[in-house]
Amino acid sequence: MRRTILLVTVMIAAVLVASSAVAYAEQSDKAAEKTGPDKAVTETTAPETTDQTGPITAENHSWNGYHWARKSNPFDVKLLKDRLRTSWDNYLTTTSTDWSAEKYGGSNTTVGTQNMLNTPVQNPSTTRQISRKCPYVQGKVQVCDYTYGNNGWLGVASIYISGSHITQGVVKMNDTYFNTSKYTTSAWRNLVMCQEVGHTLGLDHQDETFDNGNLNTCMDYTNSPDSNQHPNTHDYYQLTTIYQHPDSSTTLAQTADTSNDPGDTPRQWGKEIWREENGRASVFEKKLDKGGEKKQLTHVLWTPEQADKLKEGTKPQDQQQEGQQEQTQQKQEDQ
Numbered sequence: 001m002r003r004t005i006l007l008v009t010v011m012i013a014a015v016l017v018a019s020s021a022v023a024y025a026e027q028s029d030k031a032a033e034k035t036g037p038d039k040a041v042t043e044t045t046a047p048e049t050t051d052q053t054g055p056i057t058a059e060n061h062s063w064n065g066y067h068w069a070r071k072s073n074p075f076d077v078k079l080l081k082d083r084l085r086t087s088w089d090n091y092l093t094t095t096s097t098d099w100s101a102e103k104y105g106g107s108n109t110t111v112g113t114q115n116m117l118n119t120p121v122q123n124p125s126t127t128r129q130i131s132r133k134c135p136y137v138q139g140k141v142q143v144c145d146y147t148y149g150n151n152g153w154l155g156v157a158s159i160y161i162s163g164s165h166i167t168q169g170v171v172k173m174n175d176t177y178f179n180t181s182k183y184t185t186s187a188w189r190n191l192v193m194c195q196e197v198g199h200t201l202g203l204d205h206q207d208e209t210f211d212n213g214n215l216n217t218c219m220d221y222t223n224s225p226d227s228n229q230h231p232n233t234h235d236y237y238q239l240t241t242i243y244q245h246p247d248s249s250t251t252l253a254q255t256a257d258t259s260n261d262p263g264d265t266p267r268q269w270g271k272e273i274w275r276e277e278n279g280r281a282s283v284f285e286k287k288l289d290k291g292g293e294k295k296q297l298t299h300v301l302w303t304p305e306q307a308d309k310l311k312e313g314t315k316p317q318d319q320q321q322e323g324q325q326e327q328t329q330q331k332q333e334d335q
């Protein structure tokens with residue numbers, strides 16, 4: 001939907017800019033607005049704009065302009081599997097390949113910019129620790145799975161941002177649903193893994209209508225995931241746009257361990273700042289400093305059942321207790 005309304009959105013961009021509407025979608029559009037070459041070589045606190053040179057045409061599904069800071073391309077965003085069950089390894093490998101440079105065209109310059117970004121999986125240095133906790137690691141994306149409970153979500157992606165720069169990310173896959181016959185398929189696992197990791201790279205959804213035709217990207221909502229398991233060229237173009245400008249510093253270095261976990265309930269994620277029309281997706285925001293320069297943002301993909309509840313006007317409920325009951329029986333499984 002976002003993509004299809006793009007042309008209209010561009011035409012009324014002036015109206016959008018003037019508007020002080022709080023809807024997340026509008027903020028997102030504003031941030032992604034193309035305003036010419038990026039002069040932001042030095043760090044600023046203001047959100048950076050993206051650059052529109054190269055083959056970009058109508059891509060506009062950046063997640064509010066958020067991006068990893070780096071001095072040059074190509075660069076690596078490392079995916080950690082220290083807290084991921086081995087049964088998910090193949091899906092993470094697929095996602096890792098999906099978002100990596102070769103897919104941007106390699107020598108084929110018709111697809112985005114060559115060698116923009118790699119998302120290698122980093123091997124665990126110690127025995128994997130499977131638990132409810134999925135702590136952030138600075139400069140990296142921690143990918144976890146767990147039976148988080150019947151709390152209504154299939155997957156979440158949380159990022160820390162400083163200004164518009166992503167400093168760390170967490171992806172959680174909810175095995176409570178992936179262990180059921182409906183969601184245990186490789187198509188659902190690939191779609192959700194690909195989409196949540198895609199969010200941690202700075203992408204939003206291309207389309208948020210479930211019952212329309214698939215766009216052949218994991219950043220598209222669908223009821224039948226078969227053809228939506230991987231990115232499409234629009235995703236690569238969008239990443240090319242997001243990462244075209246160099247930064248004067250990097251947020252990809254691990255300068256310190258950070259141990260907090262983003263949580264797995266709305267109460268822990270903060271304030272719901274955006275909800276998609278049919279209720280299937282939300283974004284939550286938690287301010288981490290007084291000025292609002294540092295924030296945690298969490299993209300949530302709800303199940304259809306939970307979306308129906310949300311549509312009825314109820315706030316997302318904390319159902320942590322339900323999940324905790326399963327915690328004991330899952331400990332150290334699949335080491």
Ligand SMILES: [Zn+2]
Pocket residue numbers: 048067068069070245246247
């Ligand atoms: Zn930047």
Ligand SMILES: [Zn+2]
Pocket residue numbers: 195196199205281299300301
């Ligand atoms: Zn999503």
